[in-house]
Amino acid sequence: MLPPPAPQQTQILRRLLLPRTDGRLPRTVAVVGNAPLGPSAERAAAIDGADLVVRMTTFAVDAAVPAIGTRTDVVVVHRALKPGPDTFRDHGSRLYLLAEPGRRFWEQEPLPAWWPTDLELIPISNREFTSRTRGALRLGRVAVAWPTTGTLAVHLVHRLFPHARILLAGSSMLPGRPARRALDHHWGGAVALTPEHRLSREARALRAWTRAGWLEPLL
Numbered sequence: 001m002l003p004p005p006a007p008q009q010t011q012i013l014r015r016l017l018l019p020r021t022d023g024r025l026p027r028t029v030a031v032v033g034n035a036p037l038g039p040s041a042e043r044a045a046a047i048d049g050a051d052l053v054v055r056m057t058t059f060a061v062d063a064a065v066p067a068i069g070t071r072t073d074v075v076v077v078h079r080a081l082k083p084g085p086d087t088f089r090d091h092g093s094r095l096y097l098l099a100e101p102g103r104r105f106w107e108q109e110p111l112p113a114w115w116p117t118d119l120e121l122i123p124i125s126n127r128e129f130t131s132r133t134r135g136a137l138r139l140g141r142v143a144v145a146w147p148t149t150g151t152l153a154v155h156l157v158h159r160l161f162p163h164a165r166i167l168l169a170g171s172s173m174l175p176g177r178p179a180r181r182a183l184d185h186h187w188g189g190a191v192a193l194t195p196e197h198r199l200s201r202e203a204r205a206l207r208a209w210t211r212a213g214w215l216e217p218l219l
Contacts, residue, residue: 009125014160016095016122017052020073026051026164029157030218032068033150033170034058034084034185041066043218046167054157056149057081060187068169068186076124076153079109084187088116097156098123101130101146102196129156137201144196148173151202158214169218173203 018024030050034057037043044062047053047069055061056076062068075087078099098121111121124130130146133155139145147155150171157166168174172183184190193199209215 009128010160013097013122017074017160020095021051024051026161028052028167029054029161029164030069030167030169031150031154031157032056032059033168033172034183034187035170035172035174036184036186037067037170039065039067043067043169044069046218047071047169050167051164052157054153055086056153057087058084058185058188058191059087060085076149077121078149079111082188082191084185088119091116091119096121097153099130099149099152100124101126101152124152124156129159132159137198137205139198139201145198146196147202148197148199151205154206154209154215158209162214164214166215167218168206168215171206171217173199173206174217174219 028050029052030047031054032047044066048071052073053069053071054074054076055072057078058081061070061072072086072094074095074097076097076099077087081087096119100123103126130152133147133152134140134145136155137147137151139147146152151173154166154168157164170186183193206215206217210217
């Protein structure tokens, strides 16, 4: 079956997400990346108190010490992820979105055989979302480059719910994060920075979106 046209997919994603906010358009959406964060009860409460909570790839929610909250409504994954303790836990209660920006270039890998066999995945349209995020990052003239999963998730949520305030935590591109060749994780070991990412451009975009008023970093 062919995927629906891009505008239809946008409507489909909205319809899939709205039941998780009791049918109301979300006023706040928390997007939680995997960069290390210290304890903060205030940050954890802000994340869990959002109308919608989006996490990605390698993650573990709070157990004893509050830092990044415990709620997870949506998980953004990609084929090469290294799963954390909560990546696939209770997967039937969450919506999983599959980011596959490399499909525009050379990546054609099947889903890993060890993923849950009953995992339901909604592919993120490269035409409707990834290409627009590339444009926002000014990557149009770069031959092979695409956004990290976290920045893609931020831009996707903003396109779905443009009037919502997005709370961003755990991004390696937030102010104060040094340039690096590997991305440290809140849980587990660091992940090598692959050559298709341009973190400096993502950092500039995050600063611009913060100045625009719809993105609020949670440090």
